[in-house]
Amino acid sequence: GESVGLHLPTLSVQEGDNSIINCAYSNSASDYFIWYKQESGKGPQFIIDIRSNMDKRQGQRVTVLLNKTVKHLSLQIAATQPGDSAVYFCAESYTNAGKSTFGDGTTLTVKP
């Protein structure tokens, strides 16, 4: 069967490695998902989004994967850099809801 990536509150990677951050969402009606990066003392910064009619979307060095069957979202960061060190949150919402529901964050630490 399929394995669902485990959400980890912290993740430590070596500079240059790829990072994978996992998120489980709760509402099967959610149809829009966003990943945010939050650095210390700042607000969440938009990274990438995906709609429920897609299962993969790529940006610059980042890829988001969506598995609606198991309600799982992941963020892949290629060639992780020290500047990627931050807390990463996934957020879900559904059409006309207005609000976003945030998951538990993952603190990513990049070791030089």
Next chain:
Amino acid sequence: DAGVTQSPTHLIKTRGQQVTLRCSPISGHKSVSWYQQVLGQGPQFIFQYYEKEERGRGNFPDRFSARQFPNYSSELNVNALLLGDSALYLCASRWGGGSQDPQHFGDGTRLSIL
């Protein structure tokens, strides 16, 4: 272009007092949402306003209120402050009233209750 701006950046109040936080959205954005972020947790939704009308409300007591002005800026008011209201209050703006475009956040107001 300026992002979402919030004022003040930091605020210290005592229990029982009232506070007003302010937010200016990104130019052209008509929707403003407020979130509370307690240390170590993700942001929790408080309110959304779109075209000056309340479009959504989270699970917060009536001590919390907000409004949106004709220029789309917004204020969040909290009455009868409690120690548990200490948090980072974030404002986010988006172009539309729905959920299919990303919200952009300000850097928040850090509220400390003594």
